[in-house]
Amino acid sequence: MSKPIVWTIAGSDCGGGAGLQADLHTLADLGCHGCSVVTSVTAQSSVEVTAVERVGDSVFLAQLDTLWRDLPPVAIKVGLLADDVQIRLLAEWLSERPLKVPVILDPVLIASCGDRLSGSDGADSRFDPLLPLVTLVTPNGDELAALTGRPIHCAADVTQASRQLLARGARAVLAKGGHFEPFSGRCVDLYLDGCGHFLLDGPRIDTRNTHGSGCTLSSALAAFLALGYPMEDALVLTRAYLHAGLKQSARLGQGPGPLARTGWPQKFEAFPAVPLPGSAMEQAFGFDGPYGEAIVPFVPCDTQELGLYPVVDSLEWLERLLAQGVRTLQLRIKDLTLEQAEPLVAKAAAMGRRCGARLFINDYWQLAVKHGAYGVHLGQEDVVAADLGAIAEAGLRLGLSTHGYFEIMRAVALAPSYIALGHIFPTTTKQMPSQPQGLERLARYHKLLAGRWPTVAIGGIDQQRASSVAATGVGGIAVVRAVTQAADLTRALEQLWSAFESGQGAREAAHAQ
Ligand SMILES: Cc1ncc(COP(=O)(O)OP(=O)(O)O)c(N)n1
Ligand SMILES: Cc1ncsc1CCOP(=O)(O)O
Numbered sequence: 354m355s356k357p358i359v360w361t362i363a364g365s366d367c368g369g370g371a372g373l374q375a376d377l378h379t380l381a382d383l384g385c386h387g388c389s390v391v392t393s394v395t396a397q398s399s400v401e402v403t404a405v406e407r408v409g410d411s412v413f414l415a416q417l418d419t420l421w422r423d424l425p426p427v428a429i430k431v432g433l434l435a436d437d438v439q440i441r442l443l444a445e446w447l448s449e450r451p452l453k454v455p456v457i458l459d460p461v462l463i464a465s466c467g468d469r470l471s472g473s474d475g476a477d478s479r480f481d482p483l484l485p486l487v488t489l490v491t492p493n494g495d496e497l498a499a500l501t502g503r504p505i506h507c508a509a510d511v512t513q514a515s516r517q518l519l520a521r522g523a524r525a526v527l528a529k530g531g532h533f534e535p536f537s538g539r540c541v542d543l544y545l546d547g548c549g550h551f552l553l554d555g556p557r558i559d560t561r562n563t564h565g566s567g568c569t570l571s572s573a574l575a576a577f578l579a580l581g582y583p584m585e586d587a588l589v590l591t592r593a594y595l596h597a598g599l600k601q602s603a604r605l606g607q608g609p610g611p612l613a614r615t616g617w618p619q620k621f622e623a624f625p626a627v628p629l630p631g632s633a634m635e636q637a638f639g640f641d642g643p644y645g646e647a648i649v650p651f652v653p654c655d656t657q658e659l660g661l662y663p664v665v666d667s668l669e670w671l672e673r674l675l676a677q678g679v680r681t682l683q684l685r686i687k688d689l690t691l692e693q694a695e696p697l698v699a700k701a702a703a704m705g706r707r708c709g710a711r712l713f714i715n716d717y718w719q720l721a722v723k724h725g726a727y728g729v730h731l732g733q734e735d736v737v738a739a740d741l742g743a744i745a746e747a748g749l750r751l752g753l754s755t756h757g758y759f760e761i762m763r764a765v766a767l768a769p770s771y772i773a774l775g776h777i778f779p780t781t782t783k784q785m786p787s788q789p790q791g792l793e794r795l796a797r798y799h800k801l802l803a804g805r806w807p808t809v810a811i812g813g814i815d816q817q818r819a820s821s822v823a824a825t826g827v828g829g830i831a832v833v834r835a836v837t838q839a840a841d842l843t844r845a846l847e848q849l850w851s852a853f854e855s856g857q858g859a860r861e862a863a864h865a866q
């Protein structure tokens with residue numbers, strides 16, 4: 354398969370630690386083809402910058418036009434722009450093209466001519482022409498202060514300044530926490546757009562070798578977007594990539610060394626936490642939310658491997674499946690009132706107990722608690738409305754739906770009993786707002802969580818696909834139609850069980866890591 358093309362529009366760092374050299378290293382490391390539009394040439398090493406010279410306007414535009422004709426990008430990263438003329442030229446060039454690709458702007462504030470383009474309020478307005486044209490702007494604390502003319506003293510200042518950039522036309526802001534430490538030992542980034550916000554929190558890595566970290570961040574983000582990840586997942590992956598690169602960075606010259614290029618992020622420890630709305634960190638940034646600090650971990654499932662997991666909508670189906678020996682199942686009924694659902698949930702819970710089965714109730718968590726089901730399954734929207742404390746205190750297990758890296762890390766913050774990963778293949782059972790994840794991503798998600806949380810794959814899994822799903826190592830396979838539309842239920846279950854067994858080796862390998 355051909356590699357996605359990503360452009361970096363940036364300055365050259367002959368030392369190779371920052372600028373377009375850092376970008377090209379990053380893009381290659383993450384499986385993209387990098388094209389570079391040089392804005393300026395800098396003479397620099399790890400200890401000094403001795404010269405900066407902008408390229409002429411015609412060669413700047415010629416690079417853009419030439420690439421556009423033959424190598425159109427899937428994503429663009431913009432780094433050092435030499436001056437306001439270059440910023441204006443790029444803004445015009447972008448606005449004249451039918452570009453429908455993400456553009457990440459790292460607002461580097463060194464200008465070759467040394468000028469500062471401040472408005473009367475002290476805000477540096479040089480990037481204003483670009484703000485509405487880019488998908489995301491990624492200032493660090495110093496840049497945020499300079500761009501807005503507001504000193505940043507605390508987390509709430511970060512939120513206010515980011516809002517100011519939105520009001521000035523930015524579509525989204527990632528306020529990076531690398532240069533600013535309101536929480537001791539932590540590095541917390543704020544993402545904010547017109548629809549909402551989230552924080553990404555991780556330990557601060559104790560190293561001097563941070564040369565080019567902003568360049569690496571923005572180019573890694575462009576790469577993950579080019580590879581088809583939605584913004585929130587791409588940001589989580591980018592943080593994990595930065596963490597690993599900083600951890601393994603090494604000095605090369607006399608000054609701060611560059612980040613290491615460590616390939617696809619895999620280690621759970623590298624991934625950022627997503628603080629829950631209402632946590633102390635969220636409050637410090639000025640946001641309220643439904644969760645307090647004390648999330649009680651949910652009772653674990655009695656196994657890491659939930660195995661074959663049919664999801665059905667009637668007591669008749671539960672009865673048939675229990676009679677066939679199925680021991681993990683879910684009652685998923687829709688559109689009934691609590692009163693209408695109650696007798697069904699009560700009977701289902703009793704049937705599950707009688708057979709020693711893991712019977713999960715979808716959505717109707719109050720009834721599951723009241724009637725002592727084995728567990729509850731909730732989606733991303735359901736979880737906000739549910740009383741998680743009541744479910745945990747009642748000793749019920751909690752399964753959570755996720756649809757990518759961001760939701761996985763948010764689910765982790767809730768310490769559930771298992772994490773469902775979906776939808777893997779296209780499904781007609783439910784209208785899904787997200788794209789099918791596919792087997793490669795499923796394998797990555799499972800590897801990330803293996804040994805920490807039981808995993809369940811769901812969506813479009815049938816007898817033919819079950820073996821390849823099992824080969825990812827995932828510990829549970831949830832199915833609707835593969836069971837409810839089977840011509841011969843006994844045979845369908847045998848095929849699904851045997852496919853699950855075939856994944857034993859992969860599961861052992863994932864757990865051993
Ligand atoms: C095992 C399992 N995984 C995912 C889902 C989907 O749950 P949710 O996102 O809450 O959507 P609905 O099922 O309520 O439509 C599930 N039910 N089970
Ligand atoms: C409820 C649900 N959540 C994600 S996919 C899905 C439906 C899975 O059904 P099927 O196994 O028939 O594709």
Ligand SMILES: [Mg+2]
Pocket residue numbers: 715716730731732735
């Ligand atoms: Mg639900």
